[in-house]
């Protein structure tokens with residue numbers, strides 16, 4: 293692996309060259325994929341890699357609970373096992389979907405059995421790339437992912453960051469495997485705390501706003517169910533309008549704010565009550581918490 297190949301990309305850019313075609317898996321030919329941890333995120337990843345075109349016979353899931361293994365095998369037709377080592381042996385890609393506190397022991401368990409050149413992709417929140425690289429064989433390509441919960445329905449937003457031995461080929465493969473979970477963007481690892489604060493924790497902010505809008509509807513006399521449906525459709529439709537029009541959100545807001553009208557009166561109250569400042573402060577708090585958790589892990 294050359295220095296260029298192992299370069300960590302800056303946000304939104306392409307990583308180093310990393311194009312030695314015979315040195316491991318690629319987006320065009322991923323090879324067998326092992327998903328370790330078959331919980332909420334593990335099941336989502338199994339569904340995503342199958343939706344991305346992998347054959348069920350090329351996908352293995354390893355999970356402690358035999359009942360959960362059976363459930364995943366029945367649902368997806370993939371191979372299942374309670375043995376992490378059996379799952380990763382000969383796998384070209386290992387997708388780690390265990391809780392952060394289990395990452396270290398799982399790495400220690402699988403490290404001696406990884407195929408040469410196998411790519412390790414992990415969705416564990418807050419575990420730094422250095423923690424993987426210190427436990428895996430030298431030169432193991434690692435990609436860290438920060439997903440969010442809408443990934444469960446294919447509408448997620450994930451950011452991926454490359455470890456020192458992961459190049460363009462590995463990032464492209466991670467993108468292919470995650471494509472069915474929604475948007476995937478590349479960032480440098482230093483930006484993952486900010487990503488955590490925006491898209492990682494962001495669904496909670498959106499749920500908070502939807503709940504507040506529904507509560508406001510009830511305050512104004514609407515049945516709760518009707519108010520909730522209106523709030524959800526409004527948030528969903530507004531997000532789609534931003535995306536599909538390509539217009540800046542401020543332009544779209546101005547367009548629905550007629551002089552002396554209802555909307556401008558409402559937005560003034562959002563300003564008076566510091567809603568924008570609250571969102572900024574919330575994101576800073578989440579960023580700081582993410583940093584602290586990463587440091588506690590030994591970043």
Ligand SMILES: NC(=O)c1ccc[n+]([C@@H]2O[C@H](COP(=O)([O-])OP(=O)(O)OC[C@H]3O[C@@H](n4cnc5c(N)ncnc54)[C@H](OP(=O)(O)O)[C@@H]3O)[C@@H](O)[C@H]2O)c1
Nearest residue numbers: 329330331332333355356389390391392415416417439441
């Ligand atoms: N859910 C999300 O929306 C989300 C979002 C961002 C990031 N993540 C990350 O995704 C990872 C998984 O989260 P999750 O929500 O999917 O958690 P989860 O539902 O609890 O799934 C974790 C699974 O791993 C299994 N497991 C535990 N120890 C294991 C071992 N030694 N070997 C193999 N499997 C083992 C657990 O089995 P037992 O139940 O038997 O312990 C459980 O089925 C976490 O690191 C989290 O930070 C999740």
